[in-house]
Amino acid sequence: MSSDRTSPGTMTAAAGTGLELDDIQRGVLHQRPSPYVGTYLLLRIGNRDAGRKLVRRLYPVIESAQTSSDPAQNASIAVGFTYQGLKALGVPQDSLDSFAPEFRQGMAARAAELGDTGDSSPQNWEKPLGRPEVHVAVSVLAPDAAQLEDLAARARRAHDELPGVEVIWRQDCYQLPTGRTSFGFKDGIGQPAVEGSAIPGTNPDEPPIKAGEFILGYPDETGSVGPMPAPEVLGRNGTYLVFRKLHTRVAAYRQYLRAKAASREEEALLGAKMVGRWQSGAPLALCPEQDDPGLGADPGRNNHFGYGDDLRGFKCPAGAHARRANPRNALDHEMSVNVRLHRMLRRGTSYGPMLPDGILEDDGEDRGIIFVFVGAYPKRQFEFVKTQWLNDGIFIGAPAEKDPLAGANDGTGTFTIPQRPIRRRLQSLPPFVITRGGEYCFAPGLRALRWLADPDTGTAD
């Protein structure tokens, strides 16, 4: 545990890059164990002193990114604060004002921009998501239930019997051994490599992304260090987290495919065209005709591809979810778009029971994904991808089309599948994903966590 961690102020830099791994929360940089079980907690800080005490108690249980990078060992607790949470801790106003504007506004205020309307609009969100009483987000993740209980007990000791701090939401989550989430697709495959993190990337065609894209205080892809919350001790080695509880309408999705396809094989193909990968994780770019489970399961090959030889989308439609979310080299000809400025680390998780295979009727269960984004620029990374690439089709020359799976569809949308001799167009796309709520958080570095325990002194020690 962190009791033997390097003391703050004597941070060591990762060889050659200056990335201070021992000051960055482990859950931010490291992949999660696979499979895993976990719990998300949201806490409300009733008074400043109790809040600071909570931070003081959390500090020793948050591990740094310098510890083992073996995903099997990756049990971890991570913590983030909303803008309202930082306020509740008594962070001075000039410091609060130095955070990214969208973080200051909070996710509910960004709803119209993000396409969270109708059933997904904040007035329909699960309580207390999106409300000002959400102050602290804690995630506890472990490879199995026994380790989770051990970690959860440590987290509980931080907030239990602390009058003035209240757990206001709890969401259990898990990742299946297959890595598949509720629509049946293996998820979490496409991730960027972070320069200096010593965590290997999975796409040899994509050089590691500059650390400043994901961790505050380092040069980013533009060559400079971006804006960082002040004072430096608070901002440095922190990052922004976006979490969203996304309900997936699995029965509606299966019924839609059944209605559009003439056979089970065609159902699988249409599903793959919508995602950009087969359910096994095998990318259409590498096996466009039929699934290749061996390829899907091979981390050395399943993310080694681009779209440069398929600009018209005959293998993988330009409108497929994964291609929209990361067009890779398909946009190289668009001089104004630098895909590297819109990358993100994803730490998604399943919640709720899976709908058994073959069932087409809705069983009324709440199931889906806790989507988690990690990045230094919530606006040009998460919000850009969500608004410009998933909810809009201008960049692929189909302005009226939204992401067929995760886009804000309303029953009128279409999805084009290029094929010869004539393209296929799926009509009347219903919404398959409903936003249940979420929040923007700031995940401080470890030294910043100590500072937050007593912002008045202006020092971390």
Ligand code: HEM
């Ligand atoms: C319930 C909603 C969603 C589902 C079911 C979903 C599912 C998937 C699946 C199956 C993949 C392919 C496997 C992989 O590469 O990891 C994927 C990739 C990805 N998704 Fe999502 N996703 C959802 C929402 C989102 C949202 C809201 C965003 C961003 C705003 C997003 C961003 C990405 C990115 C960046 C990739 C990787 C693309 C690549 O590098 O090739 N996803 N998603």
